[in-house]
Amino acid sequence: MSDAQDPAEELKTTPLDALNRELGGRMVPFAGYAMPVQFPAGIIAEHNQTREKASLFDVSHMGQLRLHGESAATALERLVPGNLEGLKPGRMRYSMLTTDAGTIIDDLMVTREVGGLFVVVNASRFDADLPHMEANIGSDVEIEVLGGRALVALQGPAASAALADLAPDAGAMPFMSSLALSIGGIDALVNRSGYTGEDGYEISVAGADAEGLVKKLLADERVEAAGLGARDTLRLEAGLCLYGQDIDDTTTPIEAGLNWTVPKRRREEGGFPGADIIIDQWENGAARKLVGIRPEGRAPARTGTEITLADGTPIGMVTSGAFGPTIGGPVAMGYVRFDAAETGTKLELQVRGKGNPAAVADLPFASHRYFKA
Amino acid sequence: MTTKYSEDHEWITVDGDVGTVGITDHAQSQLGDIVFVELPEVGSAVEAGTDAGVVESVKAASDLMTPVSGEITETNDALEAEPSLANSAPTGDGWFFKVKLSDTSELDGLMDEAAYKAFCAD
Incomplete structure (x- = not known):
């Protein structure tokens, strides 16, 4: 967003x-x-x-859509790397629309319904998502905007x-x-x-x-x-990506650490935009990776803050940063060079002309507490 | 002692030629939860209307402006340790710094309380 x-x-x-x-x-x-x-x-x-x-x-503000048609899951799979055919009615999944370069047009939540899909997209990307879906989803699927x-x-x-x-x-x-x-x-x-x-x-x-x-x-x-x-x-x-900051049309799902959204069948079969690039990165790694970052002091690192190694070598940029009330201190996410993505790697955040010490941290910062039956 | 207000939403209370500076209740309310402050160095010179530090809320960083020129004589260590004092006591324990004024006539360009209230209401 x-x-x-x-x-x-x-x-x-x-x-x-x-x-x-x-x-x-x-x-x-x-x-x-x-x-x-x-x-x-x-x-x-x-x-x-x-x-x-x-x-x-x-x-x-988020965009709500319904994709009507028995083949809606199969049709939307042509635009996303997720497994939608395997989704039972009443179940939902996180996925993303990808470009031919393997980058992300938008991330979305897809719910399988009887006779179609219910889809929630970002407000800021609605005007890009809708024409993209309309142009590529095929004639068997009717897209209804739930305005x-x-x-x-x-x-x-x-x-x-x-x-x-x-x-x-x-x-x-x-x-x-x-x-x-x-x-x-x-x-x-x-x-x-x-x-x-x-x-x-x-x-x-x-x-x-x-x-x-x-x-x-x-x-x-x-x-x-x-x-x-x-x-x-x-x-x-919770380590969840925000479109427009942590992911966008210059980042791939693998760079963003979203490997789990590209399951085995889709990696074997391909058939989504940017499949070659995404599958290659899944198997061989990407040149950069989205990581959690814990600044050592109290100063928050904001979006756009340059990340360097302790010797000053630039290796990336903060994409989201704020004070984390549950953590009781500043927390951030950002892209770093692949060889600096290991948890515990010492970094410096260049804030107002100072190199503030920080380290790569495990995501999420606060454990997920989703319902388990 | 007189208290004056700037258009940048700082207050300054002057005793002799030393002013104590903080942000107004209106400013802290607009910023929201303050989680970090960066204060000027004691002994450094500051110039009216320029930034003398940083105030960060959960969402964003803002410059802390000084309403007068002079030399910083003291900063509030308690505020650095507990930035939320700027929310809970903006005109008391949440003060930012003390400054020895180099030109007391700069105070004439600031607002009194009534004028500041009107300024905020606009």
Whole structure:
């Protein structure tokens, strides 16, 4: 996702805009939408709330699509390196659209449905994804843009208990599964997934029902509203890539450490854009790798910070960096030369003319706590 | 002692020719959770309206501007150890540095409290 914003352009709003403002959300431009970066509690409190109880995030800016057609999974496999044919209805998977150079057009979540796929893409990439899919998906698949729908993420260790009070079947859903549920009388598509490293759900509802659903969920004392600021620190601690920063159309899935998204059958059969390059890198390694980075002091390293070896040799760049509230210090991710990617490798981060000491660290910084049945 | 305010949202309270500088409540509220500060060196010379340090919130780094020129006489070690003091007590324990003013007339170009409140309301 990208923050780039032409100030003259009118910002789009989500179906939760009025409620976000009523809740005291500080609205900022994000990928063409007015989105809450934080609520009055603040980013650190919202982050900790998510790790300790549960938070509700408005992520309605993200693009929602439905690909209709019995052959939709096979057709979309021509555009992504993931295994979609092997996905059973009601199960979902993380994948990405790739270029002929093996780089990433966008990352996406794909849910297999009976007779098609439900797909969520980044808001900032929607205008690139849609024509790419329309031009290449083939005539057997019809792409429906689910405009006007809302998407909310309920995340945290109390998410399951809170949602199950309103929709009992939500509690036993496996991680990365999908169910159409009535949440206190509101029809919703519920996916057990998220972008925080915690257990939780992403819930798609009709725009007109969004405010009612959110009010029901916020009425639970375990649940508080949280903004995109906390979502960013949570995903960074969880080692999850952000499109536009950690991955983009100059980086490959292998460079980004997403080898697990290219399973054996796809490596053997190929048949997706950039397959030769991606398979070669999978087998032989890439020249650079996305790693976790722990600065030694308190100074955060931000996106764009140059990474050098201790002797000053430039070897890469920070792609995401912030203070990690759960870690209690600065955390970052960035690309380094392949021979400096080993955990523990000493680095320097060039911040304001100083070489701040840092080291390559294991990802995630904060352990994933996804639901296991 | 008088307190004046800059358009960069710093406050300065002057006692004799030494001013204590911090960021305003409005500034800390706009920045959000402050997690790191870099303060000027004691003994260094600073120039009004230029950066004298760095304030970093969870999301972003901002320059800390000095509202007056002079020599840094003291910095707040407690703030360096606990940057959130700038959120919880921006005009008290969360002060940033003390500066010996080289030109007290620079204070005339700063706002008083009423003018600053009006400035923030715009």
